Amino acid sequence: MINLEGQVAIITGGAQGIGEGVCKVFCDAGATVALWDVRDSGAETAAKLKAEGGKIFFQKVDITNREAVDGAVNEIISAHSKIDILINNAGIVRDKSILKMTQEEWDAVINVNLSSLFTTTQAVLPYMREARYGRIISASSINGFAGAFGQTNYSASKAGVAGFTRALCREVGRYGITANAVAPGFIETEMTSGMPEEIIKAGIAMIPVARIGTAEDMGYAYLYLASKQAGFINGVTLHANGGAMPM
Numbered sequence: 001m002i003n004l005e006g007q008v009a010i011i012t013g014g015a016q017g018i019g020e021g022v023c024k025v026f027c028d029a030g031a032t033v034a035l036w037d038v039r040d041s042g043a044e045t046a047a048k049l050k051a052e053g054g055k056i057f058f059q060k061v062d063i064t065n066r067e068a069v070d071g072a073v074n075e076i077i078s079a080h081s082k083i084d085i086l087i088n089n090a091g092i093v094r095d096k097s098i099l100k101m102t103q104e105e106w107d108a109v110i111n112v113n114l115s116s117l118f119t120t121t122q123a124v125l126p127y128m129r130e131a132r133y134g135r136i137i138s139a140s141s142i143n144g145f146a147g148a149f150g151q152t153n154y155s156a157s158k159a160g161v162a163g164f165t166r167a168l169c170r171e172v173g174r175y176g177i178t179a180n181a182v183a184p185g186f187i188e189t190e191m192t193s194g195m196p197e198e199i200i201k202a203g204i205a206m207i208p209v210a211r212i213g214t215a216e217d218m219g220y221a222y223l224y225l226a227s228k229q230a231g232f233i234n235g236v237t238l239h240a241n242g243g244a245m246p247m
């Protein structure tokens with residue numbers, strides 16, 4: 001059955017939230033995990049998962065910094081000789097209605113959520129191509145498809161992730177590499193916990209499975225796409241939203 005024994009995975013934004021859930025599920029599945037984050041707390045998350053038996057280590061990486069990305073990839077290759085899986089999970093929000101949004105808020109979201117995929121994918125792809133195997137899975141969002149008030153930057157970036165994935169899948173498939181995306185719906189993390197109670201209740205009321213999603217729910221969605229068994233799934237966006245927006 002599905003496991004990631006013997007496989008090396010990079011998970012960006014793994015310090016907390018969905019990324020932490022993905023790290024946990026991947027550790028449980030036997031992968032060796034490189035947890036990337038700009039936050040130092042990534043070290044604590046990695047230590048916690050290591051204490052639970054995970055093969056995991058922290059690398060402080062800002063995914064918008066090409067030098068940092070290349071340096072971390074080189075370290076992984078020196079230590080483990082390969083990279084099987086890249087999970088482009090890290091993301092940010094800078095919500096404002098469009099006339100109030102600053103250029104910096106627009107640029108920050110596009111850079112972290114979308115342009116970083118160009119950097120991280122370029123860094124790992126030569127190794128995956130040489131190995132004739134790879135899984136690249138990136139974080140889209142329900143709001144990249146539905147749109148959301150105050151999120152022209154975020155929705156554009158997350159729709160961009162789906163388009164990037166559809167184009168990439170055509171380029172890399174012949175090398176045994178697949179490119180897919182996960183579009184989470186309403187998930188309980190720091191990104192959503194600051195919302196007012198009534199907004200959270202109203203959000204849950206829109207979800208047919210009648211609950212908010214968890215980071216581990218997302219971890220299992222990523223796990224399937226990252227598995228060897230998903231080799232014929234290429235270019236899709238898996239909508240993991242409890243049915244909030246059937247697609």
Ligand SMILES: NC(=O)c1ccc[n+]([C@@H]2O[C@H](COP(=O)([O-])OP(=O)(O)OC[C@H]3O[C@@H](n4cnc5c(N)ncnc54)[C@H](O)[C@@H]3O)[C@@H](O)[C@H]2O)c1
Binds near residue numbers: 190
């Ligand atoms: N929470 C939700 O409901 C939800 C819904 C749809 C999509 N998503 C997407 O899922 C992903 C994870 O969301 P989350 O809720 O866990 O967010 P989060 O804010 O809890 O965690 C994101 C992590 O990414 C890291 N990060 C941010 N910028 C970075 C950078 N430049 N380099 C490296 N790491 C960086 C942060 O430090 C943080 O640890 C994001 O891409 C988000 O857009 C989340």
